[in-house]
Amino acid sequence: MLSHMKPLDLSLRIPAEVPDTLPDKRFDSLLRIARCHFEVVDAVFLPEAVSGSWEPVLEGRVAPGLSDVFSLCRYLTPHDDVLVVPDTFADGRFHRQLHDTGNRPVRFLASCPVIAHAAEPVGFFCLLHDTPRDMTEEDQAFLRDLARLAAGIIERDGTQVRLEEDVDALREGERRMTLAIAGSGTGIWDRDIKAGEIYYSAGWKAILGYTDTEISNRIEDSYTRIHPDDLDYVRAAIRAHFEQQTASYEVEHRIRCKDGHYKWISSRGRVVSRDADGTPLRMIGTTTDVSAIRGLSERLQQTVDLLTNLTNEVPGLVFQYQRTPRGESFFSYASAGIQDMYELTPEQVVADDSAVNRLVHPDDLPGYLMSFDVSAESLAPWHFEYRVWLPRQGLRWRQGDARPVRLSDGSTLWHGFITDITERKRIEAELQEFATVDFLTQLPNRRHFMMQIEAELTKVQRALVRRSAVLMCDLDHFKLINDQWGHSVGDQALRHFAAILRDQLNAWDLAGRVGGEEFAVVLSGKDIGQAAAFAQLLQQRITGTPLLVGGQHIPLTVSVGVSVIMASDASADAALSRGDQALYRAKKNGRNRIECYEVV
CATH class of the missing domain: 3.30.450.20 (PAS domain)
Structure with a gap:
C-alpha cells in the first residue's frame, strides 16, 4: 500500500541548461497528439520541481492540483521506462483516489520520464483517464517517443540560451580586440x-x-x-x-x-x-x-665606437653573425653582453661558433641551427627561443632576434640581439600551472583533470592498459564544517584531504578537484576490487590522521563511489557519471561508505 512506502525524496536535480520557468505553449502540440492518439481525458507534462515549486503544463496553461500524480510518477516510474497503472482503484499501491484538474477520478495512469542530455529526468509525460484501460507495447513505444520529443524541446531551449551567451561573449571579445588594435x-x-x-x-x-x-x-x-x-x-x-x-x-x-x-x-x-x-x-x-x-639601428651602425659604447651597456648580447658560402660560421661582432649570455668572451667566438653551439641545450640545438638555415635561405628575420647550459649560471633561457642581409660574396650576415628570458619563461610556466592546478589543494583542476581522464580512456580503448578504475570522493558534511568552524577551517579540511589523497597515489595515477568538496581519482590498470581497497585505505588514513585546528579535532569522513572506465564509453563523462551514481548511493545510505557501480 502507498502508506507503507518510503517517504518520497523531493530533493530534485535539474540540469543548469533547463530554464527555471518553462513556457506553457512549448508542449501544446505534443499534448494534443497524445490526448487524441490515446483517446484519454488528459495528457499532461509534469516538470521536476525547481526550488520546491513546480507547474504542470496542460496545453498552454498551468494545471494545478496534480501534486499527487507528480509525486507518484516520480516515485514509481522507472528511470528509463514507462509506468502503466491500468486501474488505480484496483492497485494496492494507492491508498486514496487520485483526481485530475477537473476533479475527475483518475482510474488509468501512464507515465514516461523525460530525460535530457544530463541523463537525469527533468519531468514526466503522463496520460490520465477516468476509466480503466491498458496499453500495448506499441502504445508504450509511442509514449516513449513523445517523451523524447519533449526532452528535445527542453534541450533545444537550453542550447539556445548557451548560443546567445556565446554570441554575447564573442561580440564583447571583438569589441575589446578592436580597441586593443586601434590603440597599438x-x-x-x-x-x-x-x-x-x-x-x-x-x-x-x-x-x-x-x-x-x-x-x-x-x-x-x-x-x-x-x-x-x-x-x-x-x-x-x-x-x-x-x-x-x-x-x-x-x-x-x-x-x-x-x-x-x-x-x-x-x-x-x-x-x-x-x-x-x-x-x-x-x-x-x-x-x-x-x-x-x-x-x-641605422644610427648605431654609423660608427663602431658609438655601437660599442651603446651595446656594451645593454643587458643582453648585440651581435653580428656571419655564414659564408663554404659553410663557415662565426660572430664577426659580439658586445660585452656575451659574458652574461654565454659566459664567453668575444675572442672565443670570432673564429667559429662551436663554443656557443656546445652551450645550447642538446634538445634545442637542431632547431637552433635549422632556424638560421631557414632565415639564410629566405632572408627572413631570425627569431628563436632556446635553452643553454652554462658552467656558472646553469640552465637559462635565451631569445635571439636578428635581420639577415646578403653580402656581395654570397655570405649571410645577421645583425641581432640575444637577451635573457629565463624570468619570462618562469612566469609563463607559473601561468600554465595556475591554468591547470587548483590553487587551494594543488591538485589538477577540473578542466585539466578532464583532459587527463580523456587520455586515460584513449589508452583503454587502444588496449594500452587493460582497465582503469574511477573513484568519486566527497567529503561528508562539508557545509556543516564551514558553518560551524568557518570557511578557513573548511579550506584546511580540503587541503588536509588532498594531501592524504596525494600521498596514497602512485606516479601513474590521476587525481583532481572537480567540485567544491568533490574529488575524482583514476587508478590506471586497476579493477573495481582494487579501487575499493584503495578507497578503504583512504578512509583509514583519514581516520588515522585527524585534522587538528587550534587543538580541536575536526571530524572528517569521505564517501566514495567506484566505477571503471570501459572501452565502449563514448567519453570519460560516462565513467564519471557511473561513479557519481555510486557516490550518490554511498551518501544516501549513510555516508562514510564505499559503493561500487557494478557493470552487468
Whole structure:
C-alpha cells in the first residue's frame, strides 16, 4: 500500500541548461497528439520541481492540483521506462483516489520520464483517464517517443540560451580586440591571393598617411609602394611562405607614404587557407611602423665606437653573425653582453661558433641551427627561443632576434640581439600551472583533470592498459564544517584531504578537484576490487590522521563511489557519471561508505 512506502525524496536535480520557468505553449502540440492518439481525458507534462515549486503544463496553461500524480510518477516510474497503472482503484499501491484538474477520478495512469542530455529526468509525460484501460507495447513505444520529443524541446531551449551567451561573449571579445588594435598603432591586412586583392584596415592606411578611401586594394599597386631595394627581398619572403618553406611571413622593409617619404614597417602574416593542391588562397597579417627602431639601428651602425659604447651597456648580447658560402660560421661582432649570455668572451667566438653551439641545450640545438638555415635561405628575420647550459649560471633561457642581409660574396650576415628570458619563461610556466592546478589543494583542476581522464580512456580503448578504475570522493558534511568552524577551517579540511589523497597515489595515477568538496581519482590498470581497497585505505588514513585546528579535532569522513572506465564509453563523462551514481548511493545510505557501480 502507498502508506507503507518510503517517504518520497523531493530533493530534485535539474540540469543548469533547463530554464527555471518553462513556457506553457512549448508542449501544446505534443499534448494534443497524445490526448487524441490515446483517446484519454488528459495528457499532461509534469516538470521536476525547481526550488520546491513546480507547474504542470496542460496545453498552454498551468494545471494545478496534480501534486499527487507528480509525486507518484516520480516515485514509481522507472528511470528509463514507462509506468502503466491500468486501474488505480484496483492497485494496492494507492491508498486514496487520485483526481485530475477537473476533479475527475483518475482510474488509468501512464507515465514516461523525460530525460535530457544530463541523463537525469527533468519531468514526466503522463496520460490520465477516468476509466480503466491498458496499453500495448506499441502504445508504450509511442509514449516513449513523445517523451523524447519533449526532452528535445527542453534541450533545444537550453542550447539556445548557451548560443546567445556565446554570441554575447564573442561580440564583447571583438569589441575589446578592436580597441586593443586601434590603440597599438598596428594595421591589419587580408589578402585574397587568387583574386589579386588585399584589404587594408583603417589603421594600416593611417600608418602611410592615407584616409580610408584613398588607397587601392589591388596587390600589384601594393608592390609599387615598396622601396626598390627591398622589393626582391619582400617577394622572396612571400614566395618562400607560399611554398611552405617558412611557417609564417615576416619581413621588415621600407614603404612609401602618401607624402612621398619612406618609412620602415614590420609585416607579419600567415596563409590561412589553401586548396587541395596546396596553392595558397588567403593570407592575413599585421603591419607595424618600426621606423623609430630602424632609425636607431641605422644610427648605431654609423660608427663602431658609438655601437660599442651603446651595446656594451645593454643587458643582453648585440651581435653580428656571419655564414659564408663554404659553410663557415662565426660572430664577426659580439658586445660585452656575451659574458652574461654565454659566459664567453668575444675572442672565443670570432673564429667559429662551436663554443656557443656546445652551450645550447642538446634538445634545442637542431632547431637552433635549422632556424638560421631557414632565415639564410629566405632572408627572413631570425627569431628563436632556446635553452643553454652554462658552467656558472646553469640552465637559462635565451631569445635571439636578428635581420639577415646578403653580402656581395654570397655570405649571410645577421645583425641581432640575444637577451635573457629565463624570468619570462618562469612566469609563463607559473601561468600554465595556475591554468591547470587548483590553487587551494594543488591538485589538477577540473578542466585539466578532464583532459587527463580523456587520455586515460584513449589508452583503454587502444588496449594500452587493460582497465582503469574511477573513484568519486566527497567529503561528508562539508557545509556543516564551514558553518560551524568557518570557511578557513573548511579550506584546511580540503587541503588536509588532498594531501592524504596525494600521498596514497602512485606516479601513474590521476587525481583532481572537480567540485567544491568533490574529488575524482583514476587508478590506471586497476579493477573495481582494487579501487575499493584503495578507497578503504583512504578512509583509514583519514581516520588515522585527524585534522587538528587550534587543538580541536575536526571530524572528517569521505564517501566514495567506484566505477571503471570501459572501452565502449563514448567519453570519460560516462565513467564519471557511473561513479557519481555510486557516490550518490554511498551518501544516501549513510555516508562514510564505499559503493561500487557494478557493470552487468
